[in-house]
Amino acid sequence: MQEYIINGLLIVVALLAVILQIIGMRPSAGMTKKQKVMLWRILTATVLLLILQVLGAGAFEVFGSAGRWVRLAVFLVDYLVIGYDILKKAGKGIRNGQVFDEHFLMAVATLGALALAVYENGDYLEAIAVMLFYQVGEWFQSYAVGKSRRNISDLMDIRPDYANIEREGKLEQVDPDEVGIGTIIVVQPGEKVPIDGTVVKGESTLNTAALTGESLPREVKTGDEIISGCINMTGLLHIQTTKEFGESTVSKILDLVENASSRKSKSEDFISRFAKIYTPAVCYAALALAVLPPLVRMFAMGLDAGWETWIYRALTFLVASCPCALVISIPLSFFAGIGGASKAGVLVKGSNYLETLSQAKIVVFDKTGTLTQGVFEVNAIHHNEMDERKLVEYAALAESASSHPISKSLQKAYGMEIDRSRVTNIQELSGNGVIATVDDHQVAAGNDKLMNRLGVQAIPCHSVGTIIHMAIDGKYAGHIVISDIVKPHSKEAIQTLKSAGVRKTVMLTGDAKKVADSVASALGLDEVYSELLPADKVEKVEQLIQNKPEKEKLAFVGDGINDAPVLRRADIGIAMGAMGSDAAIEAADVVLMDDDPMQISKAIKISRKCLGIVYQNIVVAIGVKLVCLVLVALGFANMWLAVFADVGVMIIAVLNAIRALFVKNL
Template identity: 40%
Template sequence: MEKRGKAMSDLEKTYRVQGFTCANCAGLFEKNVKDLPHVSDAKVNFGASKIKVYGDVSIEELEKAGAFENLKLYPEKERQIEHKPFWKQQQFVQTVISGLLLILGWTLVLQRGETDSVAIGVFAAAMIIGGYNLFWQGLKNLTKLRFDMKTLMTIAIIGAALIGEWGEGATVVFLFAISEALERFSMDKARQSIRSLMDLAPRTATVIRQGKMVDVPVDDIQIGEIMLVKPGQKIPMDGTVQHGISTVNQAAITGESIPVAKSAADEVYAGTLNEEGLLEIKVTKRVEDTTLSKIIELVEEAQAERAPSQAFVDRFAKYYTPLIMLVALGVATVPPLFFAADWSTWVYQGLAVLVVGCPCALVISTPVSIVTAIGNSARNGVLIKGGVYLEQLGSIQTIAFDKTGTLTKGVPEVTDIFAASPYSERDVLEIGAYLEKSSAHPLASAIMKRASKEGIEPAEQKVLNFRSFTGKGITGVINQEHYFVGSPSFFSELKIDVPQDVHSLQHQGKTVILVGKQNELLGYIAVSDRIRSSSVAAVRGLKRLGVNRTIMLTGDNKETASAIGKELGIDEVRAQLLPDEKLKWVKQMKDNGQVAMVGDGVNDAPALATANIGIAMGGAGTDAALETADIALMGDDLRKLPFAVKLSRKTLTIIKQNIAFALGLKALALLLVIPGWLTLWIAIFADMGATLLVTLNGLRLLRVKDEE
């Protein structure tokens, strides 16, 4: 039957898969699903245990395609799947029984000898019980001339039985089953970070309906409904606080270790913990659209993205397995045919080559590292959207920062008020506030906020003949007096002397607003966009990690930008840049190597998109940041950036170590063929040892912490 195209998006469905044991099995399942009638395409995400299917197909048909692994499928939204630890799974039970029979078999051999029929029968039973799934799939692969690790092992074990090595064959089956159990355990451990994210948000919430408190499933809650969240409860949905004051622990979403104060109009996220007060929260997003849901979805997609090292391993394994089979055939046949060597000895050696050449460790070496690292970063408030970005970040040597909202808070504040005699600081602030209440200038809000704090209410005072001079200042009449508020250059034009101290403040990175009347200066107000407390620590952390070039790109004036850059320890400052000029600078830096750009994910979108890696600040609750950036720092905390770089570099190191372990151990074992010392025992221990090493090494990434 003719396949239909992906354009039929209404037939696109995603299912969660239970029962994956290895990456090769996931690949075979994907191929089987693609071969189903009415399926145009399918994509398995081994890291997240999911499959996306394009076509009209039932769960029963999909499970039939995965019958070789006894796979079970569930619709994606059914996240409450009962998870079985690997030691409770059928394969593990079979392995234990096989191990017990193996012990019995070797006990009989010690008592009765290797040719004892009862011992051989026990070994055969151990092979069949422990290797049933292996043999079934391996024989099917042989009939289809498909050569993977199960094919290699099946040939080796059947061959061992044919030449009378029943005990070693049964041992190989048992140890291979242990090796597969290790692989399942490692991926299970790596996926645990995603399952823990899924369990963060409650599945029910208390909402107020018709004046009554009702507990309802989160799937049934509509936007605009009011939730009631008591102290000690987790917040079930994204929303804004309507009533109440509390502190909320947002560590699960933003990675912030310190609880955040919340009151009316503040935004809160699903999965965060309400610590102190009773909160009434207006729901702003459906359960599938919450920040937590987006994080889970993006992390799972990220785990499906193949990193460059993983793509290399996959290509290598494709040619490696047939090559090992040819080498094994050569070892088994060349010495007897051309050098009159003993057939049974060299057939045995050839079988050992098949076992030692099994690519289990190589195949698992990269996925376990990538899945573990991406899951760990998400739990620490850093969303990395794919293995390729995880790997790239570790090699970045140039990082460009936007200033406003990234290195600074993006909210101007009054830092200093100076009054000329005989006026007071309050006089200066009052006149400034009276005039600025009618201004649309960004700095006006800082003056208004300070005035409100000092108990000054500008609305009480009428301003007549108000005029604004773009880029210079404003004027107006208050109580029949003509006042001026504006920049130093504006006052110079008005022939009012500008104190020398004003220039000193400008060199400190502050913007100075003068207040005067006619030919007289009342005083001046210094306003500054304060540097984030985390910015200095972040830049220092990057320097310690060896990032050798940091650059600030900003539209601010040169004096302010230089002062902030100097305070932060930024290497280079590029000021008075328009958005298209920022883009040009990023392109120019890319010509000299890989560059990352850190911005707010909205204003700097072109530069973020052009950089090798775009890093967005404050991804929590910001859809644009989550969608456009390659990496999102979920809280407004730049200290997460050195953590992400450190994790990336550690991941790259561990992947290289794993590939070296996997290939190195096998190469050493294969060298034992030359003197004829390679045995099935050595072969399987080399294979299992390599799998164990790469598994435990990959899981070390769970221990990389955010050192705040």
């Protein structure tokens, strides 16, 4: 037994010495001051314990009859070097009425083992080695959590330290919180964009990797909107702020990630409830193991009680029962999963959403801005007697109050500045279109429903696209064909989702049936529902939820601007391409910072990998614990196996949890 423990101690010294050497050569490797102190404590205690074992009990015979107590005192010093904080935490827990935790278990087990060694004038190695290996496990756990936090800290690097304001020809650095809306800030090459705004002067290339996880640069020029968190790569930019720092994109993202750990998954809640019941139960079981068998031997069997044997088994039972592997590794797995996802541009608001996302078997898509680019262009103009140019002008003026992509495409086709003074009495009819007065003419621009509502006979159009019918003063004037462009990776994204185990893909859109069917057919979607109002989309999602198996989850993917009701109603709401979209960040459970639909399957794969690791850790931790507890109770396992059951399984589980950080190749 002693040979195994000493060999284990030598391995620990060698391993930690190598780690310390690496850290010494590379301070950036990222150890906190507390971790460094703990590492030195482990090394000091290990070396002292090895020296004491080499010297042996004979070295203390020079002290005569007091040698036994001198030896005990030296071993106690070693014990306190490695375990004083555990004793302190156990005492604090007892004072606060929270007795049953891992610190209490370790304190009772090791102090009990020391007491037995004193009583039998035996060896103190085992008791100190147990505490030492426990602290090694705690150190590995602390380092793993730190590694996870550093991955999230990579995302936190988007937080700007200052904003440049030009005063009297000189740049002055100020706190971003002090910059008001409408202020002109200057962003030099290599600096972060601190606040959302509009470029008023300059051209440059932006690095959006911290937000999207992708290194593809973005070109910006005067008039372009720009969001905080990007890094200015080349030119000098003058930006007029459109939001305060607290409301800017970077602040909302940071708040989202920092608060993600507050939303617990069912697995984490189960482990918390399990630990509250499990820890007291094993303490009472250990007490029963120490007392009942000796009493039975004495009074029922007439044998020697063997108190030392059964107390030792009870103490070993406590060491083996410590629930560290479960309590530490499960939250760490989710924490690492959220951190890895954040680095890939997938922001998950909590581990509960990560768990739900892993169960998604039905994925429902909005069309515009999700599967298509949302870049509408006027492709054809069919008119009666009215001039083609005049028809587009009336349509652009009537739609001038709308922010819908179709409205913007009409204004783009018009090509001139909109004179809003020419437009009055604007009525926007949801799901129909717009009626407005333009130059004292009543102009109606919308779909077939609007024409029927006005009693105007529309001429059918056989082109595929969004058809904007026009009526001037109650007379049909023609129609404009506008079409959207499918994103390059949309078809591949649908195929990847199906290969990842998604059972059904559905598209919901307000577009005409002909347009919707054309897009759905091209992408290989299973179902498509068209000509839907926002309320119809919610109703359709509710129907899909009611008709699916209970264990399956439904995910809705939208652009987050006008899909907030559906994002909230789905089992899991995913907003994509949401840089700068407040509505997306508020309404969705998962926010994809890139508008590439391939990110959807990546988000699901990340969640499934994380949950797979969680289940692996639960099965291994509970399985090994139960086996070891039975072996200890029957006398087939000693303190060494108990240490493995506690510390060894915890280290294995923690190292397994770290795998959730690595999501690059998913």
